[in-house]
Amino acid sequence: MQLMIRDQDEGALLAFVKENSGSSTATNTDGWTALHEAAYFGVLGCVMILIESKTSVLPINQTALLLAAYRGHVSCVEYLLEHGADPNICNKEREGPLFRACENKSLRMVELLLRCGASVNKTDNQGATPFHEAVRTDQLEVCEILFQAGAKISTFNIYGESAVLHRRTGWMFQCLGLPTDGATPLYEACKNDHLCTVEILLSHKADVNLPTKSGLLPIHQATQRANKQMVSMLLPLTSKKMVSSSGISPLHLAAEDGLDDILELLIRDGYDVNSQLSREHRLMYEDHRSTALYFSVCDDNLEAATILLEAGADPNLDFFNPLLIAVQKGNAELVELLLMYGHVHASLSTHKLGFPSAVLLAMNSINVLKLLLDHGCDVHPCFDCTNSRHDQNLTQTVILFQFCEAISKYSIKEPGPLISLLLDYVGHIKLCSRLLEILDGCNDRKHIKSKAGTRDHHSSLFITHYDYKTTTDRQGRHRDTR
Template sequence: MEIFQPDLIDQRDKQEKTPLFLAVENDHMACVEYLLDKGADTGIGNKDRETALHKACEQENADVVELLLTHGAGVNRACCRGWTPVHEAVGRNNVEICGMLLKAGANLSQRNSYGITPFFLAAQTGGQEVLTFLMNDGADVNFQMVDGATALFEASKNGHGGVVKLLLAHKADANKPTKTLLLPLHAAAQHGHLEVVNMLLPVTSEERIRESGISPLHLAAQYNEDEILEVLLQAGYDANAPLSPDHSCMYQDRRTTALYFAVANANLDAAEMLLEAGANPNQDTFNPLLVAVRQGNIQMVRLLAEHGADVNARMPNCQLAFPAAVLLCVRYPAMLKLLLDHGCDARACFQCQCASNSHPPAKGLCKDDLGLQKEEPCMQFCEMISAPSVCGWTGPIIDLLLDYVGHVKLCSRLRQLLDSHQDWVGVKDRTRNPPSLRQLCRQQIRQEAGLQRLPLLRTLPLPRRLIRYLHYDE
């Protein structure tokens, strides 16, 4: 004998699930049929406001979906996340259930709590079949979300190559920008989706890229996507394209070039690619060479110097009477020698305003925060090297610098520093005698060549021994 209690048919458990919801959740078709025949309410949701129809779509049970729709289940009911049953079906790329829901009146324009429509969700999740179904049903391929993102942008960001190809075939516009002016190509480059980048390159407007204020090269370099960087350079993207002021001001160092990103990431391969493509190593306010010196990245410093980076670059808002690179590598003689070999001005380190006269109390070192610190009076080399944190390097550093200058006189402070250490007496003695003719000749030749032509000395048809002599390689 059947015992039926109508007042219990829609009873809820602690999760606010009804018997109908539980029957659908556990795939008990006979129970679902029985409960519906007895008048179970299809519109009651659980604590997340998900109905039995949501659950059936989630589980991709087409028979249950059909049964629920036959009994009047609401196709546009939204859960607490704003998802409708059609969102559930689209998210699982289930064309059959989508068709059933659309016939029952599902609204394709309904958005979830994040403003995402079913069509946008299909692109986001890579559902090619359901995307085709929705486009055939009239979905707008160029519909933009609140933030300006299109389905093509989202598919590009997530690397869904098949979806990107499908959308482009249906006339999706690759040049519709987001509210931040980014294009699908930007998204693909940032996330390293090479296949998508190759599809978008022929259909992306260079003018729109310029209007965006940021090149895909910047994003590829920033996120160490070397393959993408190579493809973009081969496609002709400008290695010197600057960030717009709006983008540049987002960084404390006011960087503007893709090369700066590569150097800041210590990405030697990316930096080399950009330099070989013609990147100017002296375009940024804070020279990338100084970034590499500060990192102690001698390979990067060598690469930049060989491509014409200014070894005498100044540090913005930090007034120094000598090259800023010397300040940054005073504890690293090998780095300093490399810079001196490439023309770093050693003589400036000995041009003290006080000379033999007594010096005022030494100032502290400029704080190294990428050169954006408070402006201070011009600091002399002798002031810097006498700071307690670096004065222990005075002898070796001056000894090295003397190899790259002619006759110089030490100021009273430098002499004092050298006198303070018994092992440095020989360094001081070097300045009492004139440099050798060998050294003076080398200095004169290098001076006549000039900074820009120093690297070319190696290409001259001269004996190898002479080339080594000119480059301190003896």
């Protein structure tokens, strides 16, 4: 019979059914009868023959009605309903014919099923309703019909997977096209960038402040989708208290994705530029970032950083100072901007240094280093070092990482110009033994040593040795004094 149905050979099927009484109720390995087969392939003539032969319409794993709805065969659905098929019997996932009709974007089938008593708010195993499916697939007319039939627009599903988790791991659940976070239809519409659907939902008073189980709101998704118009629609209705409770501001998302126009829109609406990520959200980033400013600096977004700083962003709130990030990236424009608002001597809390942290990070960028120096970076500590050939009798252990050690450890390609630039800002100063050794390999060593007031030992002249004594300052550093 399967071959007859697939070939749409109604005459052969009719003759076979008449000659083989009861054969039409036999099932295959999937539990399908001939009626299931005919409904699945949408062969209305065969469906009619099998119904008239008294084949049961009751479910065997899946009803014939559900199969016809799944495949979008409206005429078969209509005929089955007229002959007693139940519009609310579901498959093992608890998906009914109405859910399938919404999935297939079949307006006529939705209307037909609703007229025949399909439950408009029936949920599947994941807590999704037909309305969720209509919103997800951006079917405005279907949404309106479901509204009129009594669909609840703020229904939650039952799953509690973190929305930030699926954001940070590639949106794996979003790719399935199903709500997985206790999301409302409005949240789903924003997530799928369906502006017109959002407008309809808002016109029906959908609540914009119902969060997902992880605390996210529709405005988070609208921002993430870079939909300025959608954000504008949600802003007047969204509670800043609810946003604060979520642990992440739309400002963070706008800054992370380089959405400068939305960033400005949010700031004008009064969103706090110094809002910090909650601990839970910070831990998702290796650098434990917390502010929108940090996101913009990491993205090399000068415009966004300018917008935030001019709006009052504090550049000293993050675990790692944004200035140091800009210095490390070698972004001179960002460094210059941040120096106007922050402290040039921002330190690395993860390193115990005997010299400015910014100098360590700028060693391979002379232009950035000069910017730091021009803005008052004190580099005298770079030469206040214990690594002198005459410091053999020191008994106190020095735990600070020294400038000369940094040059050696990080294999600076051209240490000569670096040391020469620093000397321009400190004048004559005694170079430690390690720096002298480093300079011995530089072509311009004579010029650099002359800046420091040290004679080149490669020349025919000897270095003059001055009497000196070792003193210890409050930090435990040893100084040579003449």
